[in-house]
Amino acid sequence: MAKRKRKGGRAGLGDPSEPPVRAGLVGPRRTVPAAIGRPPYALTGEPGPSTSNVCRTAAEIDAMRRAGRAAAEVLTIAGSLVAPGVTTDAIDARVHDEIVARNGYPSPLNYRGFPKSVCTSINEVICHGIPDTRQLRDGDIINIDVTVFLDGVHGDTSCTFFVGEVDDLSAMLVRETRQSLYKAIDTVRPGAPFNAIGRAIEDHASKHRLGVVRDFIGHGVGTEFHSNLQIPHYFHPRLTQQMEPTMSFTIEPMLTLGAIDCVIWDDDWTAVTTDGRRTAQFEHTMVVTTDGVELMTVTESGACAADMHAG
Numbered sequence: 001m002a003k004r005k006r007k008g009g010r011a012g013l014g015d016p017s018e019p020p021v022r023a024g025l026v027g028p029r030r031t032v033p034a035a036i037g038r039p040p041y042a043l044t045g046e047p048g049p050s051t052s053n054v055c056r057t058a059a060e061i062d063a064m065r066r067a068g069r070a071a072a073e074v075l076t077i078a079g080s081l082v083a084p085g086v087t088t089d090a091i092d093a094r095v096h097d098e099i100v101a102r103n104g105y106p107s108p109l110n111y112r113g114f115p116k117s118v119c120t121s122i123n124e125v126i127c128h129g130i131p132d133t134r135q136l137r138d139g140d141i142i143n144i145d146v147t148v149f150l151d152g153v154h155g156d157t158s159c160t161f162f163v164g165e166v167d168d169l170s171a172m173l174v175r176e177t178r179q180s181l182y183k184a185i186d187t188v189r190p191g192a193p194f195n196a197i198g199r200a201i202e203d204h205a206s207k208h209r210l211g212v213v214r215d216f217i218g219h220g221v222g223t224e225f226h227s228n229l230q231i232p233h234y235f236h237p238r239l240t241q242q243m244e245p246t247m248s249f250t251i252e253p254m255l256t257l258g259a260i261d262c263v264i265w266d267d268d269w270t271a272v273t274t275d276g277r278r279t280a281q282f283e284h285t286m287v288v289t290t291d292g293v294e295l296m297t298v299t300e301s302g303a304c305a306a307d308m309h310a311g
């Protein structure tokens, strides 16, 4: 293989030698106007045990289209802010305001005590990064994970964005993680076993010598942020349960350049790779239809933030 050119003066991006992400300062919780409907955990921080059905009513599916559309719009706006020097707290502020402007509640806010309105996960952060005063740097990759609670249901979606110019290996990681999500979505239809999702992701990842994180999985989503339905992103032989029309869930693969195991920071949220190498994630919320799948987390025209990496 030919030697890749690196930009001068910087540790190898996507390389174990790059300096680790360090936490900044976390500002106070943002407030949501009293008139906006909240999920039950907003006050106490505790969602309690999952009790909802895995299937949605027609009215719930319609509400999920609205919540999902709002989440897709807000994620696209959040992505447009990504640039060197911008803090993740500034992204949190904008996401919060755009969700409230759509009459939604930012689902992460106080979910199991989460202190902010969105998750921002940079470089080796796998997921659940807390927005803070750290500035984005040229060459970083950042996953922004937006969830909107609107009309009684949640829409959950994420995309990994490039900060300025990113090295080839990181760009490959991001593009193939996106591709693994769409290959997994292609398996969704009534009668398909749930383990077809993980098989598609694992097959795609191994072709590109990427790791698949096992510690975080997709989930049922609808009237609850996280319901009982579990969607592993790796092949699980015994997960032969069949998909049925109106089931609603996320697929949200996290792929890595190296190790797939994680360490959780002292903040009890931020999950990083054990070897410090980079990881990327993409997520959509979807509903099984009579003959396939409908994505909830797209704009009115069917677009989404991940489209920027298409081709």
Ligand code: MF3
Binding pocket: 107, 108, 109, 111, 112, 114, 118, 119, 128, 145, 146, 147, 156, 250, 252, 283
């Ligand atoms: N949006 C994340 C997911 O995809 C969950 C974030 S929970 C939070 O499931 F509390 F960290 F916000």
Ligand code: CO
Binding pocket: 156, 218, 219, 250, 252, 283
């Ligand atoms: Co999710």
Ligand code: CO
Binding pocket: 145, 146, 147, 156, 157, 158, 252, 283
């Ligand atoms: Co999410």
